[in-house]
Amino acid sequence: MQEAGSRGADERAPLKVALLGCGTVGSQVYRLLTEQSADLRARAGAPLEIAGVAVQAPDRPRHVPVDPQLLTTDGMALVTRPDVDIVIELIGGIEPARSLLLAALSAGKSVVTANKALVAADRAVLHKTARQAGADLYYEAAVAGAIPLLRALRESLAGDEVRRVLGIVNGTTNFILDRMDASGADFSAALAEAQALGYAEADPTADVAGFDAASKAAILASIAFHTEVTADDVYREGILSVTAADIASARAMGCVVKLLAICERSNGGISARVHPAMIPRTHPLAAVREAYNAVFVEAESAGRLMFYGAGAGGQPTASAVLGDTVAIARNLLAGLRGPDSSTYAQLPLVPIGEARTSYYVQLDVVDRPGVLAPVADAFAQQGVSIKAVRQEGRGEDANLIIMTHSAREAALAKTVAVLGAMEAVRNVDSVMRVEALEDE
Secondary structure, eight states: OHHHHHHHHHHSOOEEEEEEOOSHHHHHHHHHHHHTHHHHHHHHSSOEEEEEEEOSOTTSOOSSOOOGGGEESOHHHHHTOTTOOEEEEOSOSSTTHHHHHHHHHHTTOEEEEOOHHHHHHHHHHHHHHHHHHTOOEEOGGGTTTTOOHHHIIIIITTTSOEEEEEEEOOHHHHHHHHHHHHHOOOHHHHHHHHHHTTSSOSSOHHHHTSHHHHHHHHHHHHHHHTSOOOGGGSEEOOSTTOOHHHHHHHHHTTEEEEEEEEEEEETTEEEEEEEEEEEETTSGGGGOOTTEEEEEEEETTTEEEEEEEEOSSHHHHHHHHHHHHHHHHHHHHHTOOOOOOOOOSOOOBOOGGGOEEEEEEEEEEEOSTTSHHHHHHHHHHTTOOEEEEEEEEETTEEEEEEEEOSEEHHHHHHHHHHHHTOTTEEEEEEEEEEOOOTTO
16 A cells, blocks of 8 residues: 555656755755655655755855755745745745745745744734735744644644743753753853854854744744734843853752743733743753753643754754645645634733743842841832742841742832842842742
8 A cells, every 4th residue: 555655646746846045954954855755755645856946155065965956046036936836945034035935925835934033023924925825834943943833733722722831942042051050150151162062153142132032932922822923022031141140049949040932821911021030940841951942831621731852953943844845745735725824813912011920039238137128128019929038148248039929020120120229239139030830
């Protein structure tokens, strides 16, 4: 029966694939399309044939040999060729990727992309263009690499109500924070190690400032809550201000610091935020080490689900890209379209000031009797309940660490402003959110 199925696939005309970009991910997609052509043909139902590869520098040496006759610098001509069926975009960034994909979709070509920045910024326009042309738009690889997360949210949980999505979606920052936790290194040393090992770019701003994670959070929130969310709607803080002292304090309290993307239903709407946070070492996400990704989903009926795996890299990302490519190929052969964007809910976006979580606050205070009372009163005046207090004397000064119960972000911000103006408080050294499972 397998041989008969293979013969059936051979008898079909090949589906032509245009590849935009042949870097780390693109070269692996090219390799797998050529080396595993027989398996992909059997899975898709027809041969997948590379029509061309658009690159900026055709003569540049590549880790994976590419047929020179397939290389072109004219991406627009490639994606609008009449014989092209599927366009795979792996160049990244907003332009020229946006123009190329809109042209491809307008011409009726189905698209696979791993471009989280573009999808987070223009998801609605891309889906509308695809819908009008009867084409497919898939982007599983845009979030969490090889982890089949978007398909699970879009399809497997389509009959459920997702309450919360909380995860580690940036491998670079997770590697840096993991190194700081394991070795006691400061941020600069951990970043340098990440760069030396190839986990961080020479300019790591997109990762360490949280832009990459914010784009992914926007995509996750859009799919999970059936509401259009862009990267600009996501509250964002990076890890630049996380110190070795913060890491050490977290460890002393049985916690670890992670950069989290958090999308949740709250106050009749939804919120999406990216920021560093302490989580208990008993939390499933606390065990995510190195450059791995993991996303924790809480749904009404399904309960708690965790998705874990390689969140970046050439081969893992190529796996997700080819999974989307096979899905599109099957749709084309069956005369169908895949799932469209679902934004029927259009829930309001809740501002960060209304978000609720617990907090860790570290104060440098004068070490004398009676300091704690006005500090505690500052919290009480804003309705922020204190869960625990620890004080460590340091000669004339003292280090005061306060853990709160769940409180509104705006209330905590007002509390910090009051504390900063107090004569007995020399400095507010650190403020960090503390996240946990809902029943912890």
